[in-house]
Amino acid sequence: MRTGLLKHSEYLEFLTSVPTFSGLGEDLLRRIVDVMEECHFDYGDYIIRQGAIGDTFYIISKGNVEVTKRKSASSESVVIRKLAKGDWFGERALQGEDLRTANVVVEDREGATCLVIDRQSFTQLIGDLDSVKQRKYDEVPELSKKSDGFYDGLI
Numbered sequence: 071m072r073t074g075l076l077k078h079s080e081y082l083e084f085l086t087s088v089p090t091f092s093g094l095g096e097d098l099l100r101r102i103v104d105v106m107e108e109c110h111f112d113y114g115d116y117i118i119r120q121g122a123i124g125d126t127f128y129i130i131s132k133g134n135v136e137v138t139k140r141k142s143a144s145s146e147s148v149v150i151r152k153l154a155k156g157d158w159f160g161e162r163a164l165q166g167e168d169l170r171t172a173n174v175v176v177e178d179r180e181g182a183t184c185l186v187i188d189r190q191s192f193t194q195l196i197g198d199l200d201s202v203k204q205r206k207y208d209e210v211p212e213l214s215k216k217s218d219g220f221y222d223g224l225i
C-alpha cells in the first residue's frame with residue numbers, strides 16, 4: 071500500500087462522495103485507493119498536454135483546472151471546460167488512443183491536487199465502468215457559447 075492509513079480512509083471517504091465511484095463496492099474502492107498516488111500541481115502547470123502520450127488517469131481532490139484544446143497545430147488553445155473537486159480526466163488516452171486529446175491546466179492560484187492512477191490499474195479497476203467507458207464530450211465547447219446562443223467555433 072502506497073498511502074498511509076489515515077490517508078487511506080480519507081481517500082476512501084472522498085471516492086465514496088464522487089458519483090462515478092460511489093456505487094462501487096468497498097472492496098473495489100479499497101483496491102483503487104491502494105494504487106492511487108496523490109500529486110500536487112502548481113498554478114499554470116500543464117497536468118496534461120494535448121498530443122502527448124498518456125499513461126495516467128486523474129481524479130481532482132482539490133482545486134480547479136481548465137481543459138483547453140486547439141483545433142490545429144498552429145491555432146491557439148481555447149478553454150472548453152472547467153473541472154473541480156470530484157471531476158476526473160485523462161481517460162481517453164487510456165482507451166486505446168494513447169495520445170492526449172486536450173490540455174489540462176491548473177487555473178487555481180493555490181494549485182490543484184489530483185489522485186493519479188496508472189494505465190495498468192486504470193484498465194483493471196476503472197476502465198470498464200460504464201460512466202467512464204461511455205463518457206461522450208460535446209463537440210461544441212461549453213464555454214464558447216455566447217449570450218446570443220451562437221458559438222464562437224467548434225473544437
Ligand code: CMP
Pocket residue numbers: 118124137150151158159160161162163164169170171172173174207208
Ligand atoms: P485525455 O485525452 O487522456 O487527456 C485530456 C483529457 O481532457 C481527456 O482525456 C478528457 O478526460 C478531457 N477532455 C477531452 N476533451 C474534452 C471535452 N471536450 N470536454 C471535457 N473534457 C475533455
